[in-house]
Amino acid sequence: MKDARGTSDPPLYAAPSGPLRVSPKEMSGTGSDVRLSLVIPTFNERQNIEALISQLCSLLEAPLAGAFELIVVDDDSPDETWRLAHELARDNPRLRVMRRTTEKGLSSAVIRGWQIARGDILGVIDADLQHPPETALKLWNEIAQGADLVVASRNIKGGGVSDWSIIRRFLSRGAQLLGTIVLPKVVGRVTDPMSGFFFIRRQSIADVALKPLGYKILIEVIGRGRIKWISEVGYVFQERTEGGSKVTWKQYIDYLRHLMRLRLASGASPQTDQHE
Numbered sequence: 001m002k003d004a005r006g007t008s009d010p011p012l013y014a015a016p017s018g019p020l021r022v023s024p025k026e027m028s029g030t031g032s033d034v035r036l037s038l039v040i041p042t043f044n045e046r047q048n049i050e051a052l053i054s055q056l057c058s059l060l061e062a063p064l065a066g067a068f069e070l071i072v073v074d075d076d077s078p079d080e081t082w083r084l085a086h087e088l089a090r091d092n093p094r095l096r097v098m099r100r101t102t103e104k105g106l107s108s109a110v111i112r113g114w115q116i117a118r119g120d121i122l123g124v125i126d127a128d129l130q131h132p133p134e135t136a137l138k139l140w141n142e143i144a145q146g147a148d149l150v151v152a153s154r155n156i157k158g159g160g161v162s163d164w165s166i167i168r169r170f171l172s173r174g175a176q177l178l179g180t181i182v183l184p185k186v187v188g189r190v191t192d193p194m195s196g197f198f199f200i201r202r203q204s205i206a207d208v209a210l211k212p213l214g215y216k217i218l219i220e221v222i223g224r225g226r227i228k229w230i231s232e233v234g235y236v237f238q239e240r241t242e243g244g245s246k247v248t249w250k251q252y253i254d255y256l257r258h259l260m261r262l263r264l265a266s267g268a269s270p271q272t273d274q275h276e
């Protein structure tokens with residue numbers, strides 16, 4: 001459909017249904033030159049999304065010369081983030097937008113986005129600018145060296161959290177420690193298993209049935225994917241300046257359930273290359 005400016009309306013994607021499984025090859029057309037597909041999960045991020053998209057597009061243009069796509073996956077936000085993103089997509093051919101109306105939740109949003117992705121490298125970044133867009137360039141450089149997974153970490157040189165309360169630091173470190181005890185061969189493989197900012201090679205999770213719970217998509221892909229080479233880059237988790245956090249106690253409970261589910265799936269001695 002053409003509008004008054006004569007430009008075509010970009011598609012507004014619906015979420016794929018069925019299992020949370022990424023195909024080995026891109027599904028959305030042949031002959032695509034997209035190398036990186038970066039998913040941006042959103043819920044009420046209207047105030048952040050435009051700045052993030054514009055920064056990512058300028059930064060990624062240099063190394064990728066247009067061979068990337070940003071996929072906003074919005075869970076039908078009351079602030080209509082999806083509508084704003086869809087409007088932005090009219091003038092931005094790198095941007096694709098999915099509006100989910102039935103399924104909810106951060107981790108499944110990321111995988112649904114990857115299911116329509118065209119690139120061989122799949123990524124995820126928060127929409128609220130807490131993940132510095134410049135770090136995406138470092139992630140790209142690392143994965144281009146051949147890593148299967150590259151994680152932006154708060155817990156190595158160059159990493160940190162800007163202004164977290166003592167309680168939040170304690171909960172985050174406690175959750176990591178518990179994870180290392182319950183699932184050492186998964187959680188212990190990275191310094192920041194709670195990171196929601198990483199790039200992964202499509203082949204490492206292709207055809208694997210993912211069953212995430214809650215927020216921690218990274219432990220799911222490490223637990224079930226085929227990942228040999230992991231790299232990390234440091235980043236400082238920024239304060240959120242616009243919009244509100246969605247983190248509640250439920251995320252901590254979900255994390256514990258997720259740990260147990262992965263532990264049961266992998267037996268007493270988790271296999272890092274196991275998949276279903």
Ligand SMILES: Nc1nc2c(ncn2[C@@H]2O[C@H](COP(=O)(O)OP(=O)(O)OP(=O)(O)O)[C@@H](O)[C@H]2O)c(=O)[nH]1
Pocket residue numbers: 040041042043044045073074075104105106109125126127128130196240244245246247
């Ligand atoms: N699609 C979708 N995105 C979500 C959902 N929950 C959170 N998000 C997005 O996931 C990203 C991380 O969520 P946040 O609430 O910022 O969580 P956080 O960064 O760990 O916590 P804060 O420091 O408190 O912001 C943001 O881009 C959110 O908009 C959800 O249920 N569905």
Ligand SMILES: [Mg+2]
Pocket residue numbers: 126128130240245
């Ligand atoms: Mg946040």
